[in-house]
Amino acid sequence: MTDEAPAQPDDLPEQLRIRREKRARLLDEGFDPYPVELPRTHTLAEIRRAHSDLPPDTSTGEVVGITGRVMFVRNTGKLCFATLVEGDGTELQAMLSLNNVGSDSLSAWKADVDLGDHVFVHGEVITSRRGELSVLADEWRMAAKSLRPLPVAHKALNEETRIRQRYVDLILRPQARDTVRTRAGVTRALRDSFHERGFIEVETPMLQTLHGGATARPFVTHSNAMGMDLYLRIAPELFLKRCVVGGIEKVFEINRNFRNEGSDSSHSPEFAMLEFYQAYATYDSMAVLTRELVQEAADAVFGTREVTLADGTPYDLSGEWTSLTMYGSLSDALGEEITPNTPAEALHKHAEARDLEVDPKLGHGKLVEELWEHLVGQHLVAPTFVRDFPVETSPLTRQHRTEPGVAEKWDLYVRGFELATGYSELVDPVVERERLVDQAKLRATGDDEAMRLDEDFLRALEYGMPPSGGVGMGVDRLLMALTGLGIRETILFPLVRPE
């Protein structure tokens, strides 16, 4: 007798112990609770499709073998009903009668089958007297015994359990299943849209010796073989630009980024990112392409650009989307003109006047963005492009062709959050080096989100990158925009602390 022994069946909660006993009893009686193969002839959906309009109390003469998870059981003395469900949520009723399966088999059904078990049922397709399409069993077998009771099907599971045990969420909640399919439909639609336009999909490194392409803290890991630290990428940008240098003039990547930050309703430490670049495009043409991508995804998944969000409210993604400028809309919000020449002190006073706490060390560019986000961005509901950002916070973006002090960069806002960002890319290697040297200085003063100077990236630019447009769009956020769900619902298995 040892204290360290793993939990014995006797120590388990009653309902878990009983299911283990049922499993053991099946084995004792010579029935495999987890058989390798079962003679399934039809999916439940196939039977529903083939017999969609049978009147009540009909016998079809068609004999089938079906499988499904038992979600409801209604046992009576000599006639048992069970609702079977398959993975996509299709339900079909199984009926087991004393006359057709015999008393031993019917008793075994009542004794051994629990909610959540996978079962195989062989029999004739019929409708019950109430008209329910059913398979009237002449034989049943356990397909996979479930050892854990399912949570009550008609009460909402709490959010933590839904995320920690997504498999249970998927079993119980149709919307959890729908979200998986919607997400797959969206990534497929994105790829289709790119392929139709002649873009090539690439996969660039996630393990990087130098992180770059965004301002964010990276996750650091270590390569034993190389004897050096490596970074999980915070963005694919610098590699995709190397692709454009190399002549892949329409290129995209859909893959994971990692940022060493906390999570909330719109942030996750790992998130799916779409980036795409096109030679001889500008931030104007890329804005059009971005809108088309979102609209085509809505078409493909929902068949409409006027989508319905999870809370039932409509959201219109159709037509042209409005544009405004960052400085212009911020000036309107403050009631005073703000330009790239407005001193940081004046911006700090505006922040103070509005009880917006900001780091006193922030310079002009970050202050403008903070103020704009707070006063304008988070209130934008309809899809809106906000254009022409401060140059100093946009180190990879080309200076505006006519407006001094701003960069040809837009952010796309949807329902108050940033969905995508687009640039006319900075391709002059000399200017790019100056910008990255400035970032390195910021880094030296303690800004650990500032960019690193990537000599190989600069070398690539020195070979000549054609004028290009580029866009990054959060795929999880695209799902949020289309469905109204939080980011932790759009990600199948979000990061959670261990229990």
Next chain:
RNA sequence: GGGCCGUUAGCUCAAUUGGUAGAGCUGCGGACUUUUAAUCCGUAGGUUCUGGGUUCGAGCCCCAGGCGGCCCA
């Protein structure tokens, strides 16, 4: 990082001022050959997140911690 709220049976939730921890569903036993979250009768199920403290007595009050949610930075 800060503030607030939550954490109780397999699941969803109660529990008055600090005084024997309850319900529904689930489970278990029984009845029932047309049910639809079947119904009816009976019955079991608890380290109240963890560790300290106050008290005659703590699910409840105090301290520290874990996990989660919301708001703020």
